Amino acid sequence: MKRTVILVAGGKGLRMGGELPKQFIPLHGRPVLMHTMDAFFRWDATAEQIIVLPEEQQAYWQMLCRELNCSIPHRTVHGGETRFHSVRNGLQSVDGDGWIAVHDGVRPFVSHAVIDACFAAAEQFGAAVPVLPMIDSVREVDETQSRPFDRERLRIVQTPQVFRADWLRHAYEQPYQSQFTDDASLVEAAGYPIHLVDGNRENIKITTPVDWRWAEILAKEQTHNSPEN
Secondary structure: OOEEEEEEOOOOOHHHOOOOOHHHOEEOOEEHHHHHHHHHHHHOOOOEEEEEEOHHHHHHHHHHHHHOOOOOOOEEEEOOOOHHHHHHHHHHOOOOOOEEEEEEOOOOOOOHHHHHHHHHHHHHHOEEEEEEEOOOOEEEEOOOOEEEEOHHHOEEEOOOEEEEHHHHHHHOOOOOOOOOOOHHHHHHHOOOOOEEEEOOOOOOOOOOHHHHHHHHHHHHHHHHOOOOO
16 A cells, blocks of 8 residues: 655754754765655655655755755655644645655664564554663652652654554644644544554654764764665
């Protein structure tokens, strides 16, 4: 059945400390977003890719695509006020049934094994989310005190989050609420169960300068290990 990937790339890059939105920052000669697109294209060249960008950034993106000869087929959709509204805009441009993955545009190091696992689990269970176990010790806090919390009960959530198309459409019929921090929380609020699969530790979301330093190391390793080298 049809596979669609919605790449959400609405960041302004403020936490990176620069003026250029983080999805456009060059990483080994290409914008981060193009690396992310390439990860999914190399996984399945037939999967439809939809890029959600703020309207004011789209002319710049089109210029980058021309200058860098980006040949990956994709459609561009206007972003919204929040991530919720951006994903909803992307979703409205998807026709038909099948399976829809929603992925952060600044997570270029997702492995093909994780993408495979997420789609396979979604096909079996309806909704799949990649997660990692918590490594650090954590504490729960309130207004007056803090207390230890069992980290074995916690998981770090990643993307791509993959869903049956009809489940995701139904979930996005709900009005926006601030507690909808990702698509899984929205789908779960609509009454559907979420299945967890193992993520990959390299699948970082590039948000801060520290993340960027990791990204440069990972990109260098990825280039070195490429079959073309």
